[in-house]
């Protein structure tokens with residue numbers, strides 16, 4: 031029997047909700063087995079300096095202290111309810127926000143929640159082995175923080191399934207623990223979550239690009255007319271910011287280190303840079319191209335009747351829906367999408383309702399662009415003539431209007447043969463991956479020390495010094 035108040039911090043009155051308790055009695059041990067099986071390898075005895083959410087109050091959502099990860103208190107938190115909240119878009123606009131699942135949208139809503147929920151454990155699985163090659167104790171703590179919080183995000187979605195979807199919800203919650211990232215028979219639902227995360231550059235790229243897709247999806251769901259979903263996602267967003275911080279600063283520190291070494295040694299060519307044991311900027315560009323393009327696919331087809339349906343029925347809004355100044359119905363509006371016609375990329379206007387995936391993707395791209403320009407500043411400051419660029423939206427896409435076409439990073443439509451001839455100039459080759467792997471053959475655990483290929487961070491976590499004992503290995 032679980033002591034709910036102590037073990038599962040929550041603001042959903044779990045102590046008095048018998049139905050939820052019974053569902054969790056099954057699921058919580060299964061979750062721990064999943065963590066044991068797929069969580070960070072060899073980490074069970076470590077005491078890790080982690081933040082835990084114990085309430086939604088400003089002083090409660092980030093409580094820091096040493097925790098053994100299997101004993102992490104995965105909690106259930108929703109942003110407090112606003113009694114006045116309405117459905118803010120679609121045909122139900124102006125109705126009070128729904129506190130129970132509207133019958134006619136039940137299966138759609140369940141699918142949306144399962145698809146979001148499936149990404150959370152997937153990334154933990156993808157990152158399982160990385161602790162063995164961490165560049166510092168500081169970074170090790172950060173990946174563990176991301177991992178336990180993705181675990182909590184799974185809990186958040188499972189809470190909704192258990193509380194609002196009865197038996198089907200319980201079955202879906204079990205399936206969330208059964209699928210495995212990259213598994214041939216039972217993979218995770220979305221493509222990017224089945225890609226391996228083989229090294230720390232890939233990890234930082236993933237948290238910069240793919241966790242940010244998470245942010246935009248959560249923002250769209252935080253607008254939902256189904257109030258418990260909206261409130262759950264709002265609270266998840268508080269945690270997501272740290273994941274993207276880990277990614278952005280991780281890549282910044284790698285670029286910084288490379289630039290420092292290039293300048294000190296007066297080298298510019300990739301082989302010379304590699305000879306000095308740091309990651310050449312060309313390889314960083316290729317990783318960027320890969321993670322950006324597979325993440326763009328996560329937004330789905332450019333033109334989608336599902337997306338239109340989610341919006342019209344009030345289930346999934348646009349990014350910052352309530353700040354947009356329009357009718358929130360999109361009855362007459364249009365939106366530009368690209369397609370490939372006769373070997374050329376052309377723009378066409380389609381009903382905005384059907385282009386909501388593309389719109390969310392564009393919102394995402396804008397935020398990515400400013401992040402990449404911050405990376406560029408590090409290179410510029412070092413006076414190195416190299417430009418990091420985002421590839422064309424159509425590059426290396428498997429979903430939507432560009433799927434099946436061969437687009438170069440510059441946006442030219444190529445033949446398959448021409449594209450393939452150049453692919454290793456654009457995407458990491460097996461040799462690139464093995465070079466990066468070769469730098470990360472062991473882990474750095476001496477306090478305050480960092481691997482040769484990455485600069486230390488500007489500051490530590492929670493006002494602690496950079497050389498703080500973020501992990502006790504025992």
Ligand SMILES: [Fe+2]
Nearest residue numbers: 150180183244
């Ligand atoms: Fe998440």
Ligand SMILES: [Fe+2]
Nearest residue numbers: 241244270273
């Ligand atoms: Fe995340």
